[in-house]
Amino acid sequence: MEFTRMAPECGVEVSGVSLANCSDSEMESIKQAIYEHGVAVFREQEFSPEDHIKFGRRWGGIDVNNYFPLQDDFNEIAVVKKDPDQQTNIGGAWHTDHSYDQIPAMGSVLVARHLPPQGGDTMWAHMGAAYDALPDDMKARIDELEAFHTADHVYKEDGLYAQTDMGKSLRGQNLKTGAVHPVVIRHPHTGRKLLYVNTAFTINFVGQTREESLPLLTELTNAALTETNQCRLQWKPGTVAIWDNRTSWHNAMNDYQGHYREMHRITLSGEALAA
Ligand code: OGA
Ligand code: MN
Secondary structure, three states, X not given: OEEEEXXXXXXXXXXXXXXXXXXXXXXXXXXXXXXXXXXXXXXXXXXXXXXXXHHHHHHOOEEOOOOOOEOOOOOOOEEEEEOOOOOOOOOOOOEOOOOOOOOOOOEEEEEEEEOOOOOOOEEEEEHHHXXXXXXXXXXXXXXXOEEEEOOHHHHOXXXXXXXXXXXXXXXXOOOOOOEEEEOEEEOOOOOOEXXXXXXXXXXXXXXXXXXXXXXXXXXXXXXXXXXXXXXXXXXXXXXXXXXXXXXXXXXXXXXXXXXXXXXEEEEEOOOOOOO
């Protein structure tokens, strides 16, 4: 296997391995690469829905997403799609998946199934590099903080998606979510300190109102999104990306209006987070 960085701080492209048939030691190296780099990209994979599910179970379990439509024949696969006549995409803002769960998903395995003729890239940003680059006084300010996360405002009946033409494609409008996590977590496997707030699901710092929290949340978001912290993936048929929701944020570009895009996602089960 060969590992090539995609950008100075974020992402790695892995060649010389077939995800569907990798050995246990290859699987271990892949996991370490994803924990460390935040996202790994695999090209020219033959990866059927059965392979996708098998891979997720082998990694350590699958969390089924409560909001996205599920693949008809394979209910553990969430379908992330946008029709040619839809304006709004899924995941089109910086976020990390499932941070609103008490035990957030470890990561996601996203497979390109139908791509627009151009555009539809995905970006990631590295939250270890983001934390490291903060000034010491900011680190001291956030090291002991906790924050509240929920998805309710995004998916509820009159929520953010419901106000767009993506609303009708989603499920779970009545669910109630909420979880408190440290603002700075330690990666369960690498031990690296990571910034763990995100603009999509983090509402407030514990002990502060939303209004009191917003300036610091915005400051942290802006500090996290430097160009060198980010990487960008141009999908091709056969591309699979696997990311770590603790190490990275991601953002789906919505620059292919009038074209169909369909991705298949399996969400990998995670573990409780600690400072
Ligand atoms: C997701 C997501 C990104 C994309 O599946 O969680 O944000 O590029 N998708 O479709
Ligand atoms: Mn996402």
